[in-house]
Amino acid sequence: MKYELLSPAGNFEKLVSAVSFGCDAVYLSGQDFSLRAKSGNFNNDDLKKALDFLHENGKKGYVTVNIYARNYDFKTLPEYLEYIEEIKADALIVSDPGVFKLAKDIGISIPIHISTQANTTNYMSVKFWEDMGASRVILARELSKEEIAYICKNTSLEIEVFVHGAMCISHSGRCVLSNYMTNRDANRGECTHPCRWNYYLMEETRPGEYFQIFEDERGSYIYNSKDLCLLEHLDELMDMGVRSFKIEGRMKSSMYVSVVTGVYRKAIDEIVKQGKISDKQRLFDLLVSVSNRHFTTAFFNGNPDSSSMNYATSSYVRNTDYLGIVENISGEDIIFQCKGKIESGEVLSILNTDLSEKQVYADIFDIDGSKVDFTKPNNSYILKTDTKIDKGAIIRRYL
Numbered sequence: 400m401k402y403e404l405l406s407p408a409g410n411f412e413k414l415v416s417a418v419s420f421g422c423d424a425v426y427l428s429g430q431d432f433s434l435r436a437k438s439g440n441f442n443n444d445d446l447k448k449a450l451d452f453l454h455e456n457g458k459k460g461y462v463t464v465n466i467y468a469r470n471y472d473f474k475t476l477p478e479y480l481e482y483i484e485e486i487k488a489d490a491l492i493v494s495d496p497g498v499f500k501l502a503k504d505i506g507i508s509i510p511i512h513i514s515t516q517a518n519t520t521n522y523m524s525v526k527f528w529e530d531m532g533a534s535r536v537i538l539a540r541e542l543s544k545e546e547i548a549y550i551c552k553n554t555s556l557e558i559e560v561f562v563h564g565a566m567c568i569s570h571s572g573r574c575v576l577s578n579y580m581t582n583r584d585a586n587r588g589e590c591t592h593p594c595r596w597n598y599y600l601m602e603e604t605r606p607g608e609y610f611q612i613f614e615d616e617r618g619s620y621i622y623n624s625k626d627l628c629l630l631e632h633l634d635e636l637m638d639m640g641v642r643s644f645k646i647e648g649r650m651k652s653s654m655y656v657s658v659v660t661g662v663y664r665k666a667i668d669e670i671v672k673q674g675k676i677s678d679k680q681r682l683f684d685l686l687v688s689v690s691n692r693h694f695t696t697a698f699f700n701g702n703p704d705s706s707s708m709n710y711a712t713s714s715y716v717r718n719t720d721y722l723g724i725v726e727n728i729s730g731e732d733i734i735f736q737c738k739g740k741i742e743s744g745e746v747l748s749i750l751n752t753d754l755s756e757k758q759v760y761a762d763i764f765d766i767d768g769s770k771v772d773f774t775k776p777n778n779s780y781i782l783k784t785d786t787k788i789d790k791g792a793i794i795r796r797y798l
């Protein structure tokens with residue numbers, strides 16, 4: 400079986416990073432009808448450019464149209480779906496049965512994948528979507544390994560699962576915390592993440608007197624799940640017949656997309672080739688080096704308990720700073736887009752697209768060739784080194 404590594408692409412730069420570090424496909428959104436309203440996303444022209452770039456590089460692009468639609472959405476959806484077909488998306492990702500029906504009614508012929516937001520938790524629902532004409536189901540994240548295995552055994556439809564990234568504390572697609580507390584609808588891409596906020600208890604006649612819900616001076620993040628990481632169980636998922644492995648994170652940085660894509664690429668390739676991952680600890684260390692809320696296997700080994708929660712902080716942790724991405728190489732000149740301040744002479748870590756890491760001294764020039772003492776983010780610079788560095792490599796500093 401051919402396995403697919405599916406990466407998030409919140410904008411063009413992240414899409415290029417995913418391709419450089421070895422994804423097979425990306426999922427991406429236009430500016431409407433998707434669940435990541437704040438991730439940058441692609442306007443119609445950019446969506447076409449993104450799909451052209453993916454196809455030129457032998458990769459696929461799946462376009463998310465996974466809002467739960469309202470009546471008024473159907474005025475503009477037909478035209479949008481036709482456009483997605485015209486620009487040759489490889490699939491639509493849909494949650495709402497109404498959107499699915501519309502796509503079929505107007506004769507959209509590209510494959511339709513059923514989003515995890517549709518909460519497919521059993522083989523009979525998979526059969527339902529198969530009968531309706533779906534090509535793939537992205538299972539709910541709230542399933543154990545036995546449930547995933549049973550579903551795979553009882554369908555010939557392609558099955559996709561999330562293997563890495565942030566979890567919703569409630570069933571994905573069923574959460575109304577954000578709607579209730581901030582009037583912003585998670586099922587229309589506007590979630591304000593109140594599940595990550597710090598909660599206290601207040602008695603109604605004592606406004607301003609906050610009682611802790613957990614005996615800790617930091618308060619309590621009662622809804623704050625750790626991030627999903629199924630690196631350890633990738634081989635089991637492959638044995639079960641899962642076809643596509645999805646990384647969450649369209650709103651994360653290019654460094655995150657690069658590193659997590661590179662790690663799962665290596666893991667999948669090594670399992671296919673030699674039956675196991677050769678250096679799991681190194682891959683795990685790389686995952687820890689980019690934004691995470693510590694890791695959990697969530698529902699994979701049964702219902703999660705308190706060890707799946709992060710009560711200490713809802714902030715992300717990482718042990719590297721993202722400093723730049725290599726745009727081009729000309730001899731010993733490494734041209735990079737700067738993402739963080741670099742001081743001349745400091746030691747930089749470069750992560751190549753094959754995950755090899757090199758240490759180099761910062762010998763940095765501006766584009767006109769004048770040496771600089773420090774860099775400013777969002778400008779291009781030249782790093783001079785005779786070390787072998789790839790286009791697309793990530794420049795970082797260990798903390």
Ligand code: SF4
Nearest residue numbers: 567568574585590594
């Ligand atoms: S508030 Fe949290 S659990 Fe609810 S949809 Fe948003 S991220 Fe998911």
